[in-house]
Amino acid sequence: MTSLSYNHFFILSLIIFMIGCFGLFLNRRNMILILMCIEIILLAANINFVSASVFLNDINGQIFSIFILTIAAAEAAIGLAILVIYFRNKGEIDVTQINRLKD
Amino acid sequence: MIKYQLLFFIPLISTVLTYPAGKLIGDKAAQYLSSGLILAASLLSWYLFIQFVQGSDIEFIVPVLDWLLISGKFFNWGVSINSLTLLMLTLVLTVSALVHIYSIEYMSHDNSKTRFMTYLSLFTFCMVALVVSDNLIQLFFGWEGVGLASYLLIGFWHHKKSANLAAMKAFLVNRVADFGFLIGIATLYICLDTLSINDVIAQKDKLYQIQITFLGQQINALVFACFFLFIGAMGKSAQFGFHTWLPDAMEGPTPVSALIHAATMVTAGVFLTVRFSELMVMSDFVMTFVLTIGLMTAFFAASVGFFQKDIKKVIAYSTCSQLGFMFVACGLGAFNVAIFHLITHGYFKALLFLSSGSVIHGVHDEQDMDKMGNLFTKMKFTAIMMWIGTLAIIGFPYSSGYFSKDLILSSSFNLNQNGALVYVILAVVSAMTAFYSFRLIFKVFHGNYRGEYKYEKIHESGFFMLTPLFILSIGAIFAGYFLKDIIAGNNLNDFWRGVIFIGSSEHHYSSMFTILSKSLVGLGVLIAVYYYGFQEVKLLQLKNQFRSIYLFVLNKWYFDELYDKIFVKPTYNLGKFLWKNIDQGLVDRFIPNGGAAIVDKISKKIKRIQSGFIFDYTFIIIMGFTLFITIIFYTSIA
Numbered sequence: 001m002t003s004l005s006y007n008h009f010f011i012l013s014l015i016i017f018m019i020g021c022f023g024l025f026l027n028r029r030n031m032i033l034i035l036m037c038i039e040i041i042l043l044a045a046n047i048n049f050v051s052a053s054v055f056l057n058d059i060n061g062q063i064f065s066i067f068i069l070t071i072a073a074a075e076a077a078i079g080l081a082i083l084v085i086y087f088r089n090k091g092e093i094d095v096t097q098i099n100r101l102k103d
Numbered sequence: 104m105i106k107y108q109l110l111f112f113i114p115l116i117s118t119v120l121t122y123p124a125g126k127l128i129g130d131k132a133a134q135y136l137s138s139g140l141i142l143a144a145s146l147l148s149w150y151l152f153i154q155f156v157q158g159s160d161i162e163f164i165v166p167v168l169d170w171l172l173i174s175g176k177f178f179n180w181g182v183s184i185n186s187l188t189l190l191m192l193t194l195v196l197t198v199s200a201l202v203h204i205y206s207i208e209y210m211s212h213d214n215s216k217t218r219f220m221t222y223l224s225l226f227t228f229c230m231v232a233l234v235v236s237d238n239l240i241q242l243f244f245g246w247e248g249v250g251l252a253s254y255l256l257i258g259f260w261h262h263k264k265s266a267n268l269a270a271m272k273a274f275l276v277n278r279v280a281d282f283g284f285l286i287g288i289a290t291l292y293i294c295l296d297t298l299s300i301n302d303v304i305a306q307k308d309k310l311y312q313i314q315i316t317f318l319g320q321q322i323n324a325l326v327f328a329c330f331f332l333f334i335g336a337m338g339k340s341a342q343f344g345f346h347t348w349l350p351d352a353m354e355g356p357t358p359v360s361a362l363i364h365a366a367t368m369v370t371a372g373v374f375l376t377v378r379f380s381e382l383m384v385m386s387d388f389v390m391t392f393v394l395t396i397g398l399m400t401a402f403f404a405a406s407v408g409f410f411q412k413d414i415k416k417v418i419a420y421s422t423c424s425q426l427g428f429m430f431v432a433c434g435l436g437a438f439n440v441a442i443f444h445l446i447t448h449g450y451f452k453a454l455l456f457l458s459s460g461s462v463i464h465g466v467h468d469e470q471d472m473d474k475m476g477n478l479f480t481k482m483k484f485t486a487i488m489m490w491i492g493t494l495a496i497i498g499f500p501y502s503s504g505y506f507s508k509d510l511i512l513s514s515s516f517n518l519n520q521n522g523a524l525v526y527v528i529l530a531v532v533s534a535m536t537a538f539y540s541f542r543l544i545f546k547v548f549h550g551n552y553r554g555e556y557k558y559e560k561i562h563e564s565g566f567f568m569l570t571p572l573f574i575l576s577i578g579a580i581f582a583g584y585f586l587k588d589i590i591a592g593n594n595l596n597d598f599w600r601g602v603i604f605i606g607s608s609e610h611h612y613s614s615m616f617t618i619l620s621k622s623l624v625g626l627g628v629l630i631a632v633y634y635y636g637f638q639e640v641k642l643l644q645l646k647n648q649f650r651s652i653y654l655f656v657l658n659k660w661y662f663d664e665l666y667d668k669i670f671v672k673p674t675y676n677l678g679k680f681l682w683k684n685i686d687q688g689l690v691d692r693f694i695p696n697g698g699a700a701i702v703d704k705i706s707k708k709i710k711r712i713q714s715g716f717i718f719d720y721t722f723i724i725i726m727g728f729t730l731f732i733t734i735i736f737y738t739s740i741a
């Protein structure tokens with residue numbers, strides 16, 4: 001069995017990143033899905049950070065991933081909060097209508 | 104030497120200058136200019152001719168310009184001066200000059216006078232190039248050049264559909280025959296490695312020993328070359344099988360018919376045959392073929408001329424028939440007689456055509472003889488000229504046709520076996536010629552006027568049209584008398600000097616035969632006079648009685664219909680099939696149109712990318728960027 005190399009982790013993070021991107025752009029309506037996709041993209045970045053830090057023997061990458069996780073949590077909280085308020089006002093979570101907020 | 108080169112260049116100068124001159128100094132002046140130039144050339148040709156006859160040169164070649172260098176050999180523009188070419192030149196340039204002058208008045212109502220004069224001069228130039236050529240390349244150039252000029256002039260009134268069709272027919276029929284001519288030239292070049300006419304004739308014995316394989320058959324090269332040269336001559340001279348274009352060519356203006364389709368261009372075939380007479384006589388097969396074709400043409404054309412309604416078509420068929428006579432003379436080995444008849448025929452046929460042009464001009468572009476009659480009182484001079492031309496063509500004693508035609512008839516006894524048969528056919532054809540020629544005279548100039556155009560308005564033509572008629576009538580009356588001794592008399596070798604083949608001139612000919620042929624001609628005249636002068640009702644009864652024969656002759660033996668079925672229709676259908684199914688159905692559909700359709704489809708798909716929404720572009724940018732980074736990453740670690 002071949003040992004895991006950095007390549008494998010890089011490809012994994014790439015695939016997850018791509019999935020996130022596709023999800024973000026192909027679905028343009030559901031705000032929850034958008035938030036989830038952003039989370040996925042951040043996770044892909046995290047995997048990359050962690051794997052790179054392991055293979056480069058540098059702890060900074062792993063520290064950074066902790067930062068990202070916190071920021072992601074905060075971002076998700078803010079996003080969900082906006083979503084809840086938006087749903088209360090509009091009765092729907094369709095992003096295409098979100099430009100009406102300025103009215 | 105410059106005077107010989109001038110012969111070559113004056114018509115060319117006229118061709119080039121006439122059209123610009125028309126723009127600069129007016130149409131009328133340009134017409135005078137080109138007529139003057141050609142007239143000068145014709146006077147020069149007569150001067151050179153007389154000088155040559157009095158001198159003792161056999162032949163000399165005046166170089167004009169270097170032209171082509173093919174595999175180490177030059178083919179140059181040259182003027183070959185000998186008795187044959189000079190004699191032809193006098194005819195060509197004289198008739199051409201007279202036709203130029205005649206056209207000044209005849210085309211005076213036309214809008215493109217200078218174009219007409221340019222074409223006429225172009226024709227004259229090409230004809231001179233053909234006649235004086237010392238090699239086959241230049242001869243072929245002239246040959247095609249006169250064909251082109253003929254095409255342009257037949258289709259001169261290009262707004263008439265019939266004129267366009269006739270022009271195309273003439274060109275295409277000639278093209279078929281010219282292919283034969285090219286094969287002949289190629290054979291000579293392959294076998295002898297030269298195209299100079301004198302060299303070819305000098306090496307005739309060598310040529311006779313070469314065998315070539317054609318379609319699996321061993322054929323003598325000389326027979327092969329001569330046969331195909333004669334095919335070319337048949338096309339140009341409208342012989343049996345290739346004759347269909349000549350009557351249609353009458354769509355052109357009448358001066359054109361006189362110059363090209365009577366006096367000069369159509370005799371180019373005879374000229375070619377005579378130019379290669381030394382070769383032709385070596386093959387019995389070719390000589391017999393020439394003789395047979397000549398006889399068939401003479402008889403066929405004369406019979407068709409019987410009941411044609413168009414005044415010009417009658418004369419056209421008579422031209423065809425007389426060309427047959429010339430080829431008969433060639434086939435009998437009497438080449439000097441053929442040239443003699445060519446010259447006299449040139450004068451009296453040009454006279455007939457120009458007279459008929461005068462008639463057509465007078466009755467306001469009416470060509471149907473059924474709508475003429477009794478024009479004698481209105482145009483006496485033209486009528487007299489037409490009478491002279493007709494008497495010359497039927498061989499009235501001491502007119503020019505009398506000498507030349509009689510010589511052809513007596514030459515038929517050069518043949519030992521079938522001489523009498525040839526003689527009888529020729530005598531019968533002469534009688535037929537007399538019949539239709541007099542029919543024309545009586546329908547046009549005598550009897551009652553039957554036309555729709557106001558009789559009072561019919562007028563005689565003016566000075567410029569009648570003067571050429573008068574000069575030609577002198578030729579028609581006296582050319583035979585004066586040229587007989589020179590061309591075909593006892594001292595003919597003093598004139599020909601070995602340029603053409605001269606057979607033995609011992610005929611087993613008695614005056615009985617002259618009386619026979621003359622009385623046949625007289626009979627023909629009498630029948631024509633009787634029916635068309637006095638008893639037209641009886642003629643109608645006869646026509647009804649022999650309706651099938653009448654229709655057969657009237658419809659030109661159904662040759663046009665036959666060719667239509669055999670050649671035109673299949674070619675047309677093949678062309679239509681290739682156009683509709685292959686070109687449009689296959690090539691166009693799949694290659695240009697199919698390619699366009701594929702591109703259209705792909706672009707329709709691709710244009711969706713450019714939606715105009717910013718998130719689509721962002722998506723593509725990010726995807727691209729990711730791809731880019733990945734590639735860089737992998738290439739850097741590899």
